[in-house]
Amino acid sequence: KNQVEQSPQSLIILEGKNCTLQCNYTVSPFSNLRWYKQDTGRGPVSLTIMTFSENTKSNGRYTATLDADTKQSSLHITASQLSDSASYICVVSAFFNTNAGKSTFGDGTTLTVKP
Amino acid sequence: KAGVTQTPRYLIKTRGQQVTLSCSPISGHRSVSWYQQTPGQGLQFLFEYFSETQRNKGNFPGRFSGRQFSNSRSEMNVSTLELGDSALYLCASSVDRGDQPQHFGDGTRLSIL
Numbered sequence: 001k002n003q004v005e006q007s008p009q010s011l012i013i014l015e016g017k018n019c020t021l022q023c024n025y026t027v028s029p030f031s032n033l034r035w036y037k038q039d040t041g042r043g044p045v046s047l048t049i050m051t052f053s054e055n056t057k058s059n060g061r062y063t064a065t066l067d068a069d070t071k072q073s074s075l076h077i078t079a080s081q082l083s084d085s086a087s088y089i090c091v092v093s094a095f096f097n098t099n100a101g102k103s104t105f106g107d108g109t110t111l112t113v114k115p
Numbered sequence: 116k117a118g119v120t121q122t123p124r125y126l127i128k129t130r131g132q133q134v135t136l137s138c139s140p141i142s143g144h145r146s147v148s149w150y151q152q153t154p155g156q157g158l159q160f161l162f163e164y165f166s167e168t169q170r171n172k173g174n175f176p177g178r179f180s181g182r183q184f185s186n187s188r189s190e191m192n193v194s195t196l197e198l199g200d201s202a203l204y205l206c207a208s209s210v211d212r213g214d215q216p217q218h219f220g221d222g223t224r225l226s227i228l
Contacts, residue, residue, distance in 0.1 A: 032215055043207075043219030044219045103160075
């Protein structure tokens with residue numbers, strides 16, 4: 001069964017600090033992995049999308065890494081800001097099965113940035 | 116370009132009633148998917164519509180149904196509401212099936228009393 005596990009479940013950091021969120025998956029054969037940011041009361045917004053051949057992808061202060069061999073991804077947030085407080089969701093699609101409904105969603109990591 | 120628009124944003128219903136939620140995708144997007152999000156279950160896929168046809172369906176009871184119109188707008192209906200249906204219902208659109216990432220609306224918060 002395809003699974004996506006995210007850790008930690010929640011995280012509290014001080015403004016200006018860096019943090020790393022983890023995503024481990026068992027989806028196979030792998031097609032792509034996406035990180036979404038979801039603010040409270042809003043819909044998820046795409047941060048990065050990575051395919052098998054990509055190891056790193058950045059979007060401003062957000063940098064995602066992918067190790068397809070170990071089936072792990074991380075999302076690194078640099079110099080955190082209060083606006084980074086949100087839930088971060090990892091989603092993985094299998095090759096030949098990228099249609100909606102065939103993706104596997106993680107339960108998300110809730111990040112709280114305190115002043 | 117306007118994003119995905121969901122209406123209403125908030126809705127309060129009582130058990131046994133039915134409800135219809137609306138989603139207008141980004142202009143030019145033909146695929147619309149619906150998700151249920153609850154604190155305990157995370158994002159759960161409901162169904163996907165493309166060219167007015169349901170293409171995929173998640174593991175939800177038949178009380179949950181939807182449709183898509185020729186302009187790609189979509190509606191979702193839940194009949195005989197139960198307390199457990201309280202959730203944030205999200206709609207996402209993409210140009211074509213399989214296109215990633217999907218673009219999400221801000222959802223409809225449904226509360227069942």
